[in-house]
Amino acid sequence: xxxxxxxxxxxxxxxxxxxxxxIQIVDLMNVExxxxxxxxxxxxxxxxxxxxxxxEAFRAGHRLFYxxxxxxxxxxxxxxxxxxxxxxxxxxxxxGIIAGGPAALTRSQEGAEDRxxxxxADLTAAGVAAGDFVLGIAASGTTPYVRAAIEHARALGAxxxxxxxxxxxxxxxxxxxxxxxxxxxxxxxxxxxxLKAGTATKMVLNMITTGAxxxxxxxxxxxxxxxxxxxDKLRDRAERLVITTCDLTRDDARALLARAHGHVKVAITMHxxxxxxxxALARLGTAGGVIxxxxxxxxxxxxxx
Numbered sequence: 686x687x688x689x690x691x692x693x694x695x696x697x698x699x700x701x702x703x704x705x706x707x708i709q710i711v712d713l714m715n716v717e718x719x720x721x722x723x724x725x726x727x728x729x730x731x732x733x734x735x736x737x738x739x740x741e742a743f744r745a746g747h748r749l750f751y752x753x754x755x756x757x758x759x760x761x762x763x764x765x766x767x768x769x770x771x772x773x774x775x776x777x778x779x780x781g782i783i784a785g786g787p788a789a790l791t792r793s794q795e796g797a798e799d800r801x802x803x804x805x806a807d808l809t810a811a812g813v814a815a816g817d818f819v820l821g822i823a824a825s826g827t828t829p830y831v832r833a834a835i836e837h838a839r840a841l842g843a844x845x846x847x848x849x850x851x852x853x854x855x856x857x858x859x860x861x862x863x864x865x866x867x868x869x870x871x872x873x874x875x876x877x878x879x880l881k882a883g884t885a886t887k888m889v890l891n892m893i894t895t896g897a898x899x900x901x902x903x904x905x906x907x908x909x910x911x912x913x914x915x916x917d918k919l920r921d922r923a924e925r926l927v928i929t930t931c932d933l934t935r936d937d938a939r940a941l942l943a944r945a946h947g948h949v950k951v952a953i954t955m956h957x958x959x960x961x962x963x964x965a966l967a968r969l970g971t972a973g974g975v976i977x978x979x980x981x982x983x984x985x986x987x988x989x990x
């Protein structure tokens with residue numbers, strides 16, 4: 686196995702996994718996974734820079750794109766798809782681009798990762814432009830599709846980044862504004878980057894979009910006040926948020942939300958400032974959407990803290 690990529694090396698601790706018992710496999714994988722968070726922690730400054738790049742793009746009316754293949758691409762699409770229901774963001778604000786297109790989400794399209802032209806075509810179809818932030822995701826750090834996506838995005842004037850779990854080549858590092866490289870080591874099953882590398886990737890993507898959305902004012906304290914109440918569970922959560930933050934009964938919270946057209950952040954601002962919906966929207970707009978810059982008091986303390 687003569688391969689310089691860390692993610693392709695054999696793990697000596699799992700050399701006998703094929704004769705292990707079920708509980709031995711569980712224990713082995715659990716031990717290996719414990720190091721993932723530590724690997725991600727080594728990249729704290731780079732992840733923070735990625736959050737800043739995403740926020741800058743969003744505030745300027747631009748977008749964040751993930752570009753990846755296989756597991757990496759699927760994780761990018763997953764993270765992007767969860768932003769609208771969690772933060773009430775426009776579905777175009779964060780987008781995942783995967784080699785092989787939508788079919789690759791449910792069935793492997795392994796050859797697609799080797800086609801640089803596919804990356805250029807996919808970014809063009811998505812409308813990537815100057816001012817956007819394109820983060821390439823490649824566990825091995827060498828995927829041709831991802832490398833081409835980064836190079837094409839940079840040529841278009843977009844900001845670029847790479848997220849990899851094996852050190853990328855110098856030419857890739859020179860083409861990005863930020864490099865996030867949590868080296869998670871050889872996988873339990875050699876080359877199966879859906880394991881530790883996939884876990885690290887999910888953690889980093891969670892931090893980037895959550896951090897950027899928080900910076901945009903999508904939370905009030907740690908409360909998810911920009912959620913989209915599109916089902917019974919979320920409508921109940923929206924009502925409970927208003928009950929908690931405004932000290933209202935369920936009926937009063939429901940009535941306030943109706944006047945706020947279902948928007949929790951607007952409802953809180955209306956109640957706290959004693960204003961109507963248009964005024965609340967105007968005040969939030971002036972404050973860049975950050976509710977703590979408009980509402981004088983902090984969210985209620987956490988129970989039991």
